[in-house]
Amino acid sequence: MRIKxxxxxxxxxxxxxxxxxxxxxMTLLLLLPPNPFSQQFKGVTGAYVxxxxxxxxxxFAPEPPTKNFYLxxxxxxxxxxxxxxxxxxxxxxxxxxxxxxxxxxxYLFYGSMAGNLTLAPDKRNPRLVRLAxxxxxxxxxxxFGPSVLAAQIRSVWxxxxxxxxxxxxxxxxxxxxxxYPVFAVK
Amino acid sequence: MSWRKLTxxxxxxxxxxxxxxxxxxxxxxxxxxxxxLISKLMFLPGWFYxxxxxxxxxxxxxxxxxxxxxxxxxxxxxxxxxxxxxxFLILITSYLLFFLLPYGKVGSAIIFYLSLMNLDNYSxxxxxxxxxxxxxxxxxxxxxxxxPHNSVKVRQSFGARxxxxxxxxxxxxAGPRVGCHFWRISSRWALLMIQLQVAVVYAVAGLTKIxxxxxxxxVALYYVENADPFRNEFLQQLILKAPILTVIxxxxxxxxxxxxPWMVWFSRTRRYYVFAGTLLHLGIAFGTNLFMFGVTMCxxxxxxxxxxxxxxxxxxFEFKPLINWLAVRLNPNTRKVGLTSTS
Numbered sequence: 051m052r053i054k055x056x057x058x059x060x061x062x063x064x065x066x067x068x069x070x071x072x073x074x075x076m077t078l079l080l081l082l083p084p085n086p087f088s089q090q091f092k093g094v095t096g097a098y099v100x101x102x103x104x105x106x107x108x109x110f111a112p113e114p115p116t117k118n119f120y121l122x123x124x125x126x127x128x129x130x131x132x133x134x135x136x137x138x139x140x141x142x143x144x145x146x147x148x149x150x151x152x153x154x155x156x157y158l159f160y161g162s163m164a165g166n167l168t169l170a171p172d173k174r175n176p177r178l179v180r181l182a183x184x185x186x187x188x189x190x191x192x193x194f195g196p197s198v199l200a201a202q203i204r205s206v207w208x209x210x211x212x213x214x215x216x217x218x219x220x221x222x223x224x225x226x227x228x229x230y231p232v233f234a235v236k
Numbered sequence: 237m238s239w240r241k242l243t244x245x246x247x248x249x250x251x252x253x254x255x256x257x258x259x260x261x262x263x264x265x266x267x268x269x270x271x272x273l274i275s276k277l278m279f280l281p282g283w284f285y286x287x288x289x290x291x292x293x294x295x296x297x298x299x300x301x302x303x304x305x306x307x308x309x310x311x312x313x314x315x316x317x318x319x320x321x322x323x324f325l326i327l328i329t330s331y332l333l334f335f336l337l338p339y340g341k342v343g344s345a346i347i348f349y350l351s352l353m354n355l356d357n358y359s360x361x362x363x364x365x366x367x368x369x370x371x372x373x374x375x376x377x378x379x380x381x382x383x384p385h386n387s388v389k390v391r392q393s394f395g396a397r398x399x400x401x402x403x404x405x406x407x408x409x410a411g412p413r414v415g416c417h418f419w420r421i422s423s424r425w426a427l428l429m430i431q432l433q434v435a436v437v438y439a440v441a442g443l444t445k446i447x448x449x450x451x452x453x454x455v456a457l458y459y460v461e462n463a464d465p466f467r468n469e470f471l472q473q474l475i476l477k478a479p480i481l482t483v484i485x486x487x488x489x490x491x492x493x494x495x496x497p498w499m500v501w502f503s504r505t506r507r508y509y510v511f512a513g514t515l516l517h518l519g520i521a522f523g524t525n526l527f528m529f530g531v532t533m534c535x536x537x538x539x540x541x542x543x544x545x546x547x548x549x550x551x552x553f554e555f556k557p558l559i560n561w562l563a564v565r566l567n568p569n570t571r572k573v574g575l576t577s578t579s
Binding site for chain 1: 243244247250251274278279281282285286290292294302304305308361362364365368369372375417418421422424425428429432433436437438439440441443444445447448449450451455456457458459460462463464465466476482521522525526527528529
């Protein structure tokens with residue numbers, strides 16, 4: 051039996067509408083701020099969207115960052131401990147203003163890694179904690195060569211002065227430091 | 237009257253008010269695939285941070301995951317990590333094949349998507365919103381790839397046989413006629429999904445921002461520009477010295493993001509919203525170090541172009557001598573064509 055062109059078009063139009071409608075509904079239910087409807091279907095939307103269509107559009111929302119995070123490190127060689135260094139400073143210096151460079155990505159990664167270490171232990175992303183060790187090990191080896199024995203990390207944060215006190219110097223006591231145990235560099 | 241009969245009756249009208257947009261599709265494909273490739277090439281000078289055994293990568297547990305998940309994370313499989321450069325070569329090859337070959341476009345689009353996802357999933361800790369959006373859009377773009385607008389050009393340059401091959405490029409048994417209708421309609425849905433995705437980005441960002449005290453207080457931009465990873469010296473000083481500018485810019489961003497998902501669908505307001513959005517995202521790209529996200533969002537607006545506008549833009553980028561040179565090398569019987577040559 052010869053199928054009419056109109057029938058074929060109708061089928062594709064209808065099937066496309068169903069698939070796209072379902073996809074759009076699932077995406078919206080997962081992403082919109084919590085509401086009774088999305089809460090009811092949380093399991094289904096999570097399983098569908100998070101598997102292959104994971105997305106998060108809360109850029110600087112609900113609040114922009116209100117703290118600056120730093121990752122200090124020091125390395126131990128046969129001669130003893132080096133001084134504390136902030137790798138962020140070095141990364142920022144290397145950002146030459148070329149937008150097509152990979153360095154801004156490294157700097158953003160440094161920021162998220164440093165921020166993660168300041169969180170309470172149960173809220174930390176374990177992947178980023180392990181990467182911080184790796185990041186510092188690579189930095190120590192590139193600076194002092196393969197003779198590096200161990201390294202240590204300090205996570206440091208300072209609040210951004212509130213808008214009202216934007217012209218005042220930040221007080222030294224506003225700097226918070228957490229020191230992590232020494233680890234061996236492999 | 238049943239829903240089916242009603243749709244069939246009004247099908248010509250639906251096609252009239254919701255036409256396929258061959259030039260918009262072509263412009264969007266050119267812009268997004270090129271940008272996706274450039275955004276990966278940007279990583280190459282620092283490849284040792286992103287890919288390979290010694291990179292800043294944490295192994296993901298693949299046991300018990302579906303085969304689709306494994307297909308998107310091949311570099312995470314035992315012994316595959318050091319072959320990331322093969323994924324890179326495949327990415328470049330599929331890009332070239334997509335634009336140079338008259339057939340196999342759907343296959344090229346799928347391979348491009350898979351190789352990019354594998355490279356990005358391996359360096360997932362470095363990804364931002366721009367990469368996230370590209371992943372989603374490149375998936376939708378698989379359904380744009382078989383759009384038979386190309387077959388008109390293909391028929392002109394390579395003959396009817398190549399045009400048929402291109403239409404059934406997916407390797408299905410569907411004849412060119414059925415395939416043609418499928419891709420024509422799927423391209424409309426895919427383009428609509430891309431537009432909806434952009435609207436969703438703004439709806440979520442806007443609705444979340446109005447819950448924040450610093451955004452409703454009109455000072456959020458001050459904090460963004462004083463956060464080290466996003467700081468731009470010039471903007472930071474400007475915002476410090478001009479409080480009125482901080483308030484106006486902060487409220488404008490929130491207002492724009494909340495209204496975009498509605499206003500962009502009206503032809504009268506679309507142009508203004510696309511212009512404002514482009515300004516906003518160029519500001520994000522150059523003022524907050526989020527270059528990739530800013531440029532990706534700017535390019536997303538191309539999906540809202542009318543066909544005539546897209547045709548006018550494409551004309552500016554017609555590399556006729558290069559296209560013709562390549563086409564003649566591929567087939568000596570080629571008739572000379574350009575990017576906008578559709579009948």
